[in-house]
Amino acid sequence: MELEELRRRTHPLRPANLGILGGGLLVLGVCWHQTGMGVMELVAGSGNMWEYLRGNPEVPDSGFFPPNLSGKMLGRYLLAMLETVQMALLALVISVVVAFPLSFLASRNTLEIIFPGHSSFWKTLRAAIYTSVRFFANFTRSINEVIWALLFVSAVGLGPMPGILALGLHTSGVLIKLFSEGIEGVSRDPIDALAATGAASPKIIRYAVIPQITPYLVSMSLYRLESDLRSATILGFTGAGGIGMLLFDKLKSYENGDVTTILILIVATVAAIDRVSAFIRSKAS
Amino acid sequence: MIPQSPARESSTERADAESVVAAKGLVLGYGERIVLHGLDIEIPRGQFLVVVGPSGSGKSTFLLALNGSVPVRSGSLVVLGRNPSTLHGSSLERFRERIGFIFQSFHLVGRLPVLHNVASGMLSRIPIPQAILRMYTRDQYRKILEALRVVGLEDRVLDRCDRLSGGQKQRVAIARSIVQEPDLILADEPISALDPRSADRVMETLRRASTEFGITVVCNLHHLEAARKYADRIVGLNEGRVVFDGPPRELTPSAVKAIYKGDSDPEDAPDPLHGEETPSPPSAA
The missing domain is CATH 1.20.5 (Single alpha-helices involved in coiled-coils or other helix-helix interfaces)
Incomplete structure (x- = not known):
């Protein structure tokens, strides 16, 4: 050239x-x-932001600073925060239990291991399963957790349970997508090696696929735990339990010192979970 | 020696009664392209056969046909008493249980310890629940350790495979094949990616596995010195045709010249066993 x-x-x-x-x-x-x-x-409007943070001088305690650190309220907020962490944890377990098996059916490479065959019947079966699982994942994650929470509140009433179910369902869709992308990226070599020994498909997946994706699955699950925790604080606005309910209550009544206390708790909890996640990730790599 | 289970003994007896591989007028190819033109070969039990030839001469295609990965275009092929082309699904899995396959790039799972990588060779005999939990019987542990003793890696059983050298990884792959208790081991360029010392060690290990367990080995090599040193019999392919078939002592310079005739870049495969001291095939002729 x-x-x-x-x-x-x-x-x-x-x-x-x-x-x-x-x-x-x-x-x-x-x-x-x-x-x-x-x-x-x-x-031009930034001055208003400061006004809002300082609060209305005519309304006592309407400023965001100082935070309200009175012992009675702090204990209540800590318990609510604990409930939010429990919600996020249970939602994550539900979503992993749903997403883990389905993600193998949403990945072309593992579908070919589970349903091998070159005839048009097997190709059609694989395409049908792949499309169905992907549709389920798209559907559940396209609808926001808040909408799912409203639906579940109407079914089971107020409290943490509708929040857990909403987060679990939404995160299932997210994790199916993330897990299956990880699964489709695994090296084909160990799969070929085990197929050459005549090993059956569940064993090939156990020995050649899962070990390759474990660090990725752990990393994505922990990321979603952190994400679910943040979402859980907002779900409280719908009446779905946790610290979000208190946050919504304090915002409505202009008790902004309490709002600051709650926000500090949320940031501290997310930071703590981030540290724990980093430790677990380092062990899983 | 690793004792064989009763089912394995009977299959071995069947293999004893006949050639492990018998091909007559075997034609193999991909799409329109013919790769192997009318191969006639018989490989008796226990033989260490090395196939040499330039890239594209049909060595790998021949190996893949032996374990049923490439269909027979015409002619006949009988491996361990079966025609691999006619086998599908579970019958193909059972057939492949009797054939070990060693790959150039090892095809191990780097994150798994040596133990589980070796155990994956016996997956066809481990029930699914045990395989899912990666639980082995005492007898299976004993076989794994025995195979690792043969390849000289018994002290690395708990090390992750991604922490081993290239030669050690290939020896783990050989151990994986040994625990499979195969009647036939197929090795596709097992030393191409290795330094001379590791290559020598791997070939010694493969030879010892063949001798100790009476396993027939068909090994593709680029390196003539390795072929001369370890093979019972050498088959030379050129453009899909057998141009040499005999014991190593008969591999004269003129035979080498016939094997590598028309190879445009024969020097791209320096002999890892002897480095630059060994002339490349055409110049050896």
Whole structure:
């Protein structure tokens, strides 16, 4: 290839790249304009934000600072936070129990191990299972936890249970997608080696697939635990238990010192779970 | 020596009564392309056969046909008394239980310890619940340790495979094949990725496994010195045809020349057993 031709085809600012960059910027510009984004509005209104944080001088204790650290309330918030952690933990267990087996049916490579065969019957069966499980995953994760929580509250009443069920169902869909992407990325070599020994499909998955994806599964599950914890605080707004119910209550009644206390607790808990997750991840790698 | 279970003994007796491999006018190919043209070969039980030839000469395709991974285009192929092309599903699994396969790139699960990688060779004899829990009987543990003794890695049983050297990984792969208690081991370029010392150790181990357990070995090699040193019999392929078939002492320079005739870049396969001291095949001729 001629030097000039090679340079033209590999130059970072070649027309194709400039076209992609220009197209991307155009899309961003349209989004920015149509959603009414603006830096000046934020700068001009930032004073109001400080006003809000300071609170209304005519309403006692309506400021966010100092946080309310009275012993009685703090104990109540800690118990509610514990309940939120329990909700997130139970939701994660439910979602992993649902997502783990289904993710093997949402991955093309493991479907070929579980249902081998080259005839059109087997191909159709694999396609049907793959599409059905993917649809279930898309459906459950497309609907926000809050909507699921409202549905479950109508079924089982107020309290942590509808929150757990909502988070469990939504996270199942998320984890099926994440797990199956991990499974589709495993090396084919150990699978071929075990297939060559005549091992049956469950054993191939146990010995050649699961060991390869374990660190990824652990990492994704722990990430979702943290994510579920944050979501659980919002689910409380629907009456689904935990610290979110208290947070919603205090926000409504302008007891903002208590709101700050609750937010500090949430941040501290998420940070603590992050540390525990990092430790577990290091052991699972 | 690893004692064979009654079922295995009977299969071994069957294999004794006949050639382990018998091919007549065997034609193999992919799509329109014919890779092996009318191969006639018989491999008696216990023989250590090395197949040599340039890249694309049909060595790997022949090996894959022996375990039923490549269908027979025409001619006949009988391996361990069965025609691999006619086997599907569980009958193919049972057939492959009797054939060990050693790959160039080891095909081990790096995250699993040596123990479980070796145990995966006997998966066809481990019930599914035990396999899921990775639970072995005393007898199975004994067989794993015995196989690791043969390959010289009994003290690494609990080490993760991704912490082993290339040569050690290949010896784990050989141990995996030994615990399978096969009648036939197929080895596809087992030393291509190894340094000369490791390559020598791997070939010694493979030879010892063959001798100690009476296993027939069909091994593809690029390295003529290794073939001369370890084989009972050498088959040379060129463009899908047998151009040499005899004991190592008969592999004269003219025979080597015939095997590597038309090989455009024969020097891309330096002999790992002897490094640069060994001339590449055509110059050896």
